[in-house]
Amino acid sequence: MTIRPIYWQDEAVMILDQRLLPGKLVYLPCRDMRRVIHCIKTLAVRGAPAIGVAAAMGLVLAARAIKADDPAKFRAALARRAQVMAQARPTAVNLAWACGQMLETARAAEGEVSAIVEALYHKSQRMLEDDIAINQAMGRHGAALVPHGATILTHCNAGALATGGYGTALGVARAAAEAGKNPSVIADETRPLLQGARLTAWEMVQENIPVRVAPDSAVGVIMSRGMVDLVVVGADRIAMNGDVANKVGTFNVALQAQRHGVPFYVAAPLSTIDPGAKSADDIPIEERAAVEITKLGGRAIAAPGAGAINFAFDVTPNDLVTAIITEVGVLRPPYEKSLAQAKANEKIQGAGR
Numbered sequence: 632m633t634i635r636p637i638y639w640q641d642e643a644v645m646i647l648d649q650r651l652l653p654g655k656l657v658y659l660p661c662r663d664m665r666r667v668i669h670c671i672k673t674l675a676v677r678g679a680p681a682i683g684v685a686a687a688m689g690l691v692l693a694a695r696a697i698k699a700d701d702p703a704k705f706r707a708a709l710a711r712r713a714q715v716m717a718q719a720r721p722t723a724v725n726l727a728w729a730c731g732q733m734l735e736t737a738r739a740a741e742g743e744v745s746a747i748v749e750a751l752y753h754k755s756q757r758m759l760e761d762d763i764a765i766n767q768a769m770g771r772h773g774a775a776l777v778p779h780g781a782t783i784l785t786h787c788n789a790g791a792l793a794t795g796g797y798g799t800a801l802g803v804a805r806a807a808a809e810a811g812k813n814p815s816v817i818a819d820e821t822r823p824l825l826q827g828a829r830l831t832a833w834e835m836v837q838e839n840i841p842v843r844v845a846p847d848s849a850v851g852v853i854m855s856r857g858m859v860d861l862v863v864v865g866a867d868r869i870a871m872n873g874d875v876a877n878k879v880g881t882f883n884v885a886l887q888a889q890r891h892g893v894p895f896y897v898a899a900p901l902s903t904i905d906p907g908a909k910s911a912d913d914i915p916i917e918e919r920a921a922v923e924i925t926k927l928g929g930r931a932i933a934a935p936g937a938g939a940i941n942f943a944f945d946v947t948p949n950d951l952v953t954a955i956i957t958e959v960g961v962l963r964p965p966y967e968k969s970l971a972q973a974k975a976n977e978k979i980q981g982a983g984r
């Protein structure tokens with residue numbers, strides 16, 4: 632089954648409502664930018680690359696609604712909307728990156744407003760296609776690191792659902808399976824919103840890749856028993872020194888991996904590496920509503936009157952990261968050097984396109 636978290640159909644952005652998975656497969660048609668932003672904020676669409684693609688398509692809806700005949704006025708109006716879109720969630724840099732790409736497209740497009748709008752539509756479609764191709768390339772590089780019959784532990788969902796399709800961390804598991812390596816997956820359940828139990832497990836079942844769900848708190852005992860060969864996780868933002876922001880709990884997994892001598896890999900596209908962030912200090916960490924912690928499936932699970940701490944992400948320091956798997960290859964420490972080199976090459980190739 633090909634999982635399509637987001638696509639364009641009949642003048643609408645179709646978003647697979649991930650809040651309802653695995654129980655129901657429902658697409659939400661979004662016909663204006665506000666609705667796309669709502670989907671991003673409420674995690675109907677989530678995962679760094681997926682929200683980037685959603686933002687790009689949302690800006691096409693916004694562009695079509697702008698009433699301006701003058702290209703300069705149109706571009707200014709689009710820039711204001713892109714600024715609102717980029718703030719929908721703070722940690723995943725792909726969101727701001729995608730908005731920047733769209734503004735760049737509008738700047739470069741020549742001719743009347745209708746031609747600019749058309750260019751924006753084509754750019755958003757290309758971003759979706761590119762994202763899938765990038766994930767497949769990442770999968771091939773990552774699969775080379777997976778021993779035959781290995782058990783991969785992952786946290787949150789960095790699969791097809793979190794991207795345009797195929798996935799980053801789960802793309803590595805998929806590619807290893809396609810290469811005949813028979814991997815299996817341990818999915819941390821990923822409190823509080825259970826992206827691991829609900830989404831990663833669902834995707835792996837669709838793919839016929841054996842998967843077991845484990846409580847986040849069991850990572851220590853599982854690794855101490857030698858049940859994990861490697862960890863592969865995704866990322867929401869990677870600083871230029873290799874510090875990695877990802878779903879809260881990833882840092883704990885990395886510490887356990889170091890304690891038990893298990894390699895800890897991060898699979899992420901170059902667009903997740905933020906040239907504006909030198910280190911963890913420059914990465915904003917989203918804090919979400921207390922109710923996500925105090926209730927589960929709509930039922931109260933915390934004592935009435937208790938508050939909650941709800942950081943949606945944490946940062947794994949670079950010294951715990953064995954390697955970063957990207958579409959251009961596997962980047963190793965020292966990350967200051969390998970990431971700077973990869974981003975410089977990306978810029979040169981981008982300029983040549």
Ligand SMILES: CSC[C@@H](O)[C@@H](O)C(=O)COP(=O)(O)O
Nearest residue numbers: 677678679787789793865866878
């Ligand atoms: C390929 S997706 C990588 C990350 O975005 C993913 O691991 C993650 O942390 C998603 O968080 P979420 O809050 O579900 O959007």
